[in-house]
Amino acid sequence: MELGGIAHSAVDGSCEATLRQSVSVRGPGLHTGRVARVTLAPAPAGHGIRFTVHCPRTGTRAEVQAGTAAWVASRMSTALDIGQSRKLRTIEHLMASLAASRIDNAAIAVEGTEIPILDGSASRWCALIDEAGRVPQARPRQALRIRVPFQVNGLHGFLRAEPGDDFTVDVSTDRLPDFGVLRWTGPIDPGTFRTAIAPSRSFGNASLIWRTLLKTRLARTLLPAGARDRLWARSFTAQTVAECRRDPAPARPEHQRPIRPDTEDRMHPRDREPLLRGARPGRVAILLGGRVLGGARFPDEPVRHKILDLVGDLALAGRPILGRVVANCPTHALTFAFLTELMRHPECWEVVPLAEVRHRAT
Template sequence: MSTPAGWQSTQGTLARELTMRGHGLHTGRAVNVRILPVHNAAASPGIVFRRVDSQGRELARLRADPALRRAQPLCTMLRSADGQGVRTVEHVLASLLTCEIDHAIVELDAEEVPILDGSAQPWIEAIRTCGRRALAQPKRFIRVLKPVVVSDGSGGQRREMRVEPAARYEMCVRNDLKGFGEMTWEGALTPDVFASEIAPSRSYGRLKWAVPAIIAGYVRGMPILRGARPSCTASIVGNRVLGGMRLPDEFVRHRVLDLVGDLALAGAPLLGRVSALRPSHEMNYRLLSALLADRDAWEWTEFEA
């Protein structure tokens, strides 16, 4: 059986080290990132986040693993048993998955992955500039064997997530926002489709929501949107976006971006169709958790070169 169209037949890592610098969307703190190639995938499998201090001393290692996921407002966070964490991992995870970097170490000297311009495009461009080195292991996918559904709410607030068998990675995501109407993105997800149609979409929000959220975060002792700026979000005022949208229906495309990143915690792309109505980080995780918990609903599939 051949690899689905658009995907490589082997696993991969970076051809050389990648470096980035920016600030966190929620903490507002400056952070330096290095993404390092993995030369021995058997010894250090998957994507691993490595927290270091300002002198480069290791504080913790956290695998991109659903078991380490912790609920946080407006982002996905990984946290170890000793309390060390890395927040806002979804954009870099989506970028590594769709650039087919199956093994890498993401090293950070602060708690939060930088938001950059609010999209995944800078990550995609940087990863492609560094290049990909193929590894000997065959490419792995998670094949969905039967439908899995999770839902929440009712009426106009209903959220529903579904994954069902398909021969390729497909998505149909619907979302709505007052003043902008219903938006839908549907298609097969491949590295090239993600790079051109999804990656440029930015995190977004209404300016009138941001200040109360920041204040509430300070009261609760939880960083929320302290680093939010028009330069790193699609900032909504009334029924318009400051500076305009980058893509048609940019908001729903960003929901796709977050969904791809959250599902990347599974460790491989899916062979399945994901349908989502009003997705959120919490609902994305609930779908992933429900799928992985049912061992009759999925299996690992490898494709030989």
């Protein structure tokens, strides 16, 4: 059986892998609205996922390894530091697709500073990876296996990893207006990711998008200040969370670890940056009154997209995670804190060859 162009027998995950050939895509970014071109190319074993970023506006070029060391705070997205106070933004959907496809090594060239949002999902990225093909390499693949439960808490939720010999998730969200509690549990493997997670789209509350539009120069030109103020105030009335109809994923206070002040200092951006300038129907799912305008791809599409983002952010660990990840209302900032603090507690994890894990399982 094949997943697009990737055969099951070639995706057992015991060896590193790269792409067979180069593929490219072009499109606007979600937050900047600017068009970028991305080319995925093969890379040697041990290379990892590396971005070479060329900014046409400034003529500058930078190379950055995808990992926690380069992770910088960015509003509503995951970003890497490319130097000179610049970021490569919105990498999470591409990173999730590479990780779920078990692509360990790739050279990624970006002409621009934000990865294209495409249709808001990861389906197009998965299709491009399938088109490129997957080539196993001789180097054994290493995994980060969770040995001791480890949890960090955020303002509205938590993120926890528990021991396990596969990568599974249990993710919920209870802060979407009129949706109650949405929860999805299951394994993350190439097949499940493509069918159950990748098609889910980035989502935005209609009120948030409306507030973003009210900040534009066009709104300031067309609407009197008083009218803008009234519409701004009214947009917050739709933010009340409906009464929960299901239970969210449970927190375990006994496993909670503190987030250190230096990590908290890096969790949230201090600079002003574009937000949702590229948000349009066809690029995001717009939520209003407990509905997805134009129809949902899944009844619980928003929480599936939370998982998509989570998989992409966890890929910045630099190796696959073996364990059960449990979360309620995860955010990019919280996942950054989770990985940063987890790395500071080596007693909670170990690095193991995946071939050894597969052998024990059989």
